[in-house]
Amino acid sequence: FRSVTFITGIFDQRVLFTSLFLILFIYSLLKLRKNRIAIFGAAWFLCGLIPVFFLLGIYPWLKRAMMAESWLYLSCLGIFVLFAMIKEKLGEAGKVLFLIVVAASAYLTYQANAYWQDNITVYKNTLKYPSESNPVRKNLIREYLRQGMHADAFIELKKFARDYPESSERYLLQGDYYSAIGAFSAAQASYKAALIINRYNLEAQEKLKD
Numbered sequence: 001f002r003s004v005t006f007i008t009g010i011f012d013q014r015v016l017f018t019s020l021f022l023i024l025f026i027y028s029l030l031k032l033r034k035n036r037i038a039i040f041g042a043a044w045f046l047c048g049l050i051p052v053f054f055l056l057g058i059y060p061w062l063k064r065a066m067m068a069e070s071w072l073y074l075s076c077l078g079i080f081v082l083f084a085m086i087k088e089k090l091g092e093a094g095k096v097l098f099l100i101v102v103a104a105s106a107y108l109t110y111q112a113n114a115y116w117q118d119n120i121t122v123y124k125n126t127l128k129y130p131s132e133s134n135p136v137r138k139n140l141i142r143e144y145l146r147q148g149m150h151a152d153a154f155i156e157l158k159k160f161a162r163d164y165p166e167s168s169e170r171y172l173l174q175g176d177y178y179s180a181i182g183a184f185s186a187a188q189a190s191y192k193a194a195l196i197i198n199r200y201n202l203e204a205q206e207k208l209k210d
Contacts, residue, residue, distance in 0.1 A: 002129040003064035041081035048075030119143045137163070141173050145180045153177055168198035175207060 007014055025042070032038040052071045083101070087094035115125045123140035137160045144153035157177055164170045175190035187207075194204040 002067050002126075004067055005064055035085070037081060037085045041078040041085065043078070044081065045075045045078030048072075048078060120147075134163075135169075138169060138173055142176065145176055148180075150177070150181055153180070166197065168194040168201045168204065170194075171197065172201065172204050172207075175204070179207070 009015075029039065029042055049072075051074075087098050090097060114121075116122060120140065120143050123136055123143060126136050127134055127140065137156055141153050141156045141160060144150070144156065154177060157173055160173060161170050171190045171194035175187045175194065178184070178187035178190060191204045191208045194201050195208075198204075
């Protein structure tokens with residue numbers, strides 16, 4: 001769950017970078033137009049990106065474009081094909097290049113394991129990316145409450161209330177917090193507030209019954 005700001009002008013450095021990439025990419029294809037493997041790899045890469053363009057507006061209220069590494073899994077097959085072709089053409093130098101890429105990838109994979117130690121680590125790491133109005137914060141609050149870390153939950157709850165002041169989810173989480181610390185009257189009031197905003201909030205209805 002990551003995001004990037006929208007491009008609002010032609011002088012944005014990302015426009016320059018993307019334009020240079022496309023020029024080099026097209027030039028390379030023209031030079032290799034008789035190489036079927038190169039054309040196949042490039043076409044696979046571009047076709048694999050098509051579904052990504054339909055996912056960019058999935059969270060419009062953040063006013064940012066969403067992005068995720070997993071969206072490139074399909075496209076990367078084309079890159080691997082191109083890389084394998086280049087490796088074969090370079091001969092012995094290609095084998096050295098292959099070993100360097102594998103070693104670098106293995107190191108990055110090992111390093112990334114630290115982000116997946118437990119739920120709290122995953123959520124806190126995710127919150128580093130779209131720093132404002134990230135709905136993943138509610139997962140972190142619930143995990144803190146589940147582990148009895150009430151002070152940490154309260155800190156994150158204040159941030160969630162700042163980002164979503166009029167959402168039923170805010171009052172639902174607030175009710176969960178009060179319930180966890182034994183303030184049941186305050187919890188009941190919070191669940192009722194959630195239902196005032198969204199009377200179809202089934203979770204708040206069930207917790208009021210409890």
